[in-house]
Amino acid sequence: MSKRIDVKDLNVYYGDFLAVEDVSINIEAKSVTAFIGPSGCGKSTFLRTLNRMHEVIPGARVEGEVLLDGDNLYGPGVDPVTVRSQIGMVFQRPNPFPTMSIRDNVLAGVKLNNKKISKGEADVLVERSLKGANLWNEVKDRLEKPGSGLSGGQQQRLCIARAIAVEPQVILMDEPCSALDPISTLAIEDLINELKDQYTVVIVTHNMQQAARVSDKTAFFNIAGTGKPGKLIEYGDTHTIFSNPVQKATEDYVSGRFG
Amino acid sequence: MTATSLTSTQGAGRAGDKVFSGAALAAGCLILAVLFGVALFLVVQAIPALTAPADKIQGGQGFFAYIWPIVIGTLIAAVIALVIATPIAIGVALFISHFAPRGLASGLGYVVDLLAAIPSVVYGAWGAAFLAKEISPAYGWLAANMGWLPIFEGPASTTGKTILTAGIVLAVMVLPIITSLSREIFLQTPKLHEEAALALGATRWEMIKMAVLPFARPGIISAVMLGLGRALGETMAVALVLSSGALTASLIQSGNQTIAAEIALNFPEASGIKVSTLIAAGLVLFIITLAVNMIARWVITRHKEFSGAN
Amino acid sequence: MTSTLTPVRSKRSALTKGQLPKYAPYAVLGAALIAGAAIMALIGFNPFGWGVVSAILFAIGLVSWSAAVEGSRKAKDKLATCLVVGSFLVALLPLVSVIWTVLVNGIPGLLDPGFLTTSMNGVTGAFDNKSVESGAPVVGGIYHAILGTVQITLLATVISVPVGLLTAIYLVEYGQNGRLARAITFFVDVMTGIPSIVAGLFAAAFFFAVVGPGTKTGAVAAVALSVLMIPVVVRSSEEMLKIVPNELREAAYALGVRKWRTILKVVIPTAISGIASGVTLAIARVIGETAPILVTAGFATSINSNVFGGWMASLPTFIYTQILNPTSPSNPDPSSQRAWGAALVLIILVMVLNLVARLIARIFAPKTGR
DSSP, X not given: OOOOEEEEEEEEEETTEEEEEEEEEXXXXXXXXXEEOSTTSSHHHHHHHTTTGGGGSTXXXXXXXXXXXXXXXXXXXXXXXXXXXXXXXXXXXOOOOTTSBXXXXXXXXXXXXXXOOOHHHHHHHHHHHXXXXXXXXXXXXXXXXXXXXXXXXXXXXXXXXXXXXXXXXXXXXXXXXXXXXXXHHHHHHHHHHHHTTTSEEEEEOSOHHHHHHHOSEEEEEEESSTTSOEEEEEEXXXXXXXXXXXXXXXXXXXXXXXX | OOTTTTTOOOHHHHHHHHHHHHHHHHHHHHHHHHHHHHXXXXXXXXXXHHHSOGGGSTTSSOHHHHHXXXXXXXXXXXXHHHHHHHHHXXXXXXXXXXXXXXXXXXXXXXXXXXXHHSOHHHHHHHIIIIIHHHHHHHXXXXXXXXXXXXXXXXXXXXXXXXXXXXXXXXXXXXXXXXXXXXXXXXXXXXXXXXXXXXXXTOOHHHHIIIIIHHHHHHHHHHHHHHHHHHHHHOXXXXXXXXXXXXXXXXXXXXXXXXXXXXXXXXXXXXXXXXXXXXXHHHHHHHHHHHHHHHHHHHHHHHHHTXXXXX | OOOOOOOTTTSOOTTTTTOOOTTHHHHHHHHHHHHHHHHHHHHOOOHHHHHHHHHHHHHHHHHHHHHHHHOHHHHHHHHHHHHXXXXXXXXXXXXXHHHXXXXXXXXXXXXXXXXXXXXXXXXXXXXXXXXXXXXXXXXXXXXXXXXXXXXXXXXXXHHHHHHHHHHHHIIIIIITTOHHHHHHHHHHHHHTTSOHHHHHHHHHHHHHHHTOTTOOOHHHHHHHHHXXXXXXXXXXXXXXXXXXXXXXXXXXXXXXXXXXXXXXXXXXXXHHHHHHHHHHHHHHHHTTOOHHHHXXXXXXXXXXXXXXXXXXXXXXXXXXXXXXXXXXXXXXXXXXXXHHHHHHHHHHHHHHHHHHHHHHHHHTSOOOOO
16 A cells, blocks of 8 residues: 655746756655755755645646656646545644544544545544554543644644545655654654555655654755755665765765755 | 546536635625625616706705705714714723723723624614703803804704714714724834833823824724714714704704715605605715725725834 | 841932822812812702813813922823823713613613513504503513514525625635735725615615515515625634634645535634624624614514515614604603613613624634643
8 A cells, every 4th residue: 555656857836936946756665755955945845746735825836747656646637636635744733623523633534525434434444543643542532532632742643643544655744743842753753664664655854863763765955045946966775865975965964064 | 556546536526616616706706796786776776866857856956956965964973973082082092002901901992892882773862862951951051152153053952953962972983983993003003112112211191102193193094084984874873863954054953964864764755756866865975985985994004014013 | 237227218219209199199089079069069060060070170180280290291191191091981971871871761661561572563652642641551562673673684694694704715715815806805895884874775776676666675674784794794704714724724635635625624613613703793783773774674563574575673673763753742752661672672682692702702612622
């Protein structure tokens, strides 16, 4: 249940402004890939094009291809909504739906789409998703309580459970730990290690140690200056990127000389 | 497994997006259509009166001669209301925003908003049954002592049902509008400016004069204009309180009339050309209040960038 | 070594000289009240006049004393304080007076048997004359008016809420500052300024043209009230929808949920308490409108349950007609009593609606309990 992503010559525009230039990258199935780079280099923008979330902003468009196991996400007749049900996303700030209980939050992807599912199936799905997010033991006795009553780290794991419940192929994570404390961060990193057995995970992070701990491969993005487009500078095994990078810019970044 | 998976769209869902956004758009356009329709229908129904020969209109002198005294009367009542209400409203707004104990402030605001919740017909009934009686001795005094002024020319009305009384009732109704808008503005004065004034050793009043009032001026102007719009269009306060008649300069005699009251008093029993005349009068009122409200909105949007609240 | 502490009181610090003593305002107040009473005794005592005269004397006294001791700047400050507090008290006067008048005159009306359950059907001037002469209880009630108000307001709400809410949804979710959205926003603002009688004339003119001249039913009144309600619903719903954080919408989109389902099942439920409270306030605003109903639904004396047929009474028009055209012109008091009773009922209704609006806002807000 997970697919590979192949990106070919992707350019991302906001109106006429070129935000990310000419990215080509191949992401293996059932792996964890990290995108690193300084602020404003386009890594989040690029991440959002992988599930067509950038289209929520008016005027945003792409040129190029993003292939999910060979299917072009931007092909003619492709519905962004279908794309997003296969490629899920977890955001920087935990955002459980405040009007729904924990249980309903997990089931949101199913319920909001009016898919009919029996109570038995729903219970199984809730338990499976919460266990998959390492949250089951902490909330199993209060599934009917509101989702916003949890701590920050728990809320984020709830959002991950919610994303898993839709049974996607790929999970995108946009700086999922930057709003959390170190203990919760560790819990999420352990979770990511388990998730990769079943899903393809792409994570944007500005914490290089996190990228080193968590990912199999790392992509380094950089930007030449304000007003210029972001670019993919180097992509390779995490170990190589951090100890023996090819590009000088990569080495400068990972050794802390800038960013 | 996947050749069709991305392109197989959930048909009903996609149509749902179009239906829903279409409905929302239609609702928005309906509002524009309604407003356009108000103007159109009023004009259509008013045309017979506007084009009829002069002797068919009430008063026998044609529509213009019929309407202009009533327009003047409307303006007189509104001006009286604003002259009375504006200083008091600004004082109340200042009281709530800068003078009252902090804990009481929101409660006091609520009390003033209670004034706005009372229906206009109740104000009219109060004006007719209570205020008119209580104030008519004052009118007698004014006629006796200041009757040389045209506005206080005697003999004073014994029932108290004059345009001045109606203007006072209008002032009470308009007060909460000006107060709540002014209060919002006063509360938004940047604390930086207030503290700068106080740090210079200014008294509270000097700080208000230096920091609060200049900042609030466009907002106050806009609030007053919105109050003016309300006073021009108010019906019940006048219809129940004013003993109407021809245009007179004296504020303490019965006489004068406003457009809204004229329509309310005559429309139920009207037929034929009279209906058209009244609708034409309503059209005149609509245009006047439209102009006032548009100017008020324009004033406040123009000054938003310069408000310094950023 | 003993250090002697100089008592603070005996030393006049450079910061405290030149000020009025702390008891000054109370002393002046007392003097003003006494002097005011003396003056009123000369020209004829009434409490209102006493209050006014004392207030003026207080202001003059305090400000001049302050000017003499503290200087003109502080005197001006005190004058400003007097004026500001005074204006607040002046603003309270009509509020207290209106509520007092309604209570004093309305409660007897309410207490009359059958006031809330009968209509004015068949009540003529003769009945009123008899009530005054023989001291019998006043006949006639407001049941037809209450029923009419409920029907007309309900129909107006049914028309206004979908249109207003959908427009607000368009402005917030789809319009995004396009030209159409800005035009709609501007004209909604303009609509809030339409005089209520013009709204009534429009509805009347519309139905005259479409259905036939002289059409006057409860439905026409409901249309007139909708013209007044819609802008209020649009404004408050728009505010509430804007408050919903964008992250919630993005979370739903990222789960593969369509936009319209996101709006219906995520955005609106999150904003629902504010929207419901706004609608309740809009109802409270139009329920007391007289002029539009007067020119569209006429005024009936008997019960009418059909919003689409014939003249219909309402609480505000009932009050209006009972005061202007008493049932018995020679004995207007029973009509006046009925009118004030109706006014009391109307005010209670408006206050209850305002309270309900606050309760809704509090109870239905998204909970954050643990």
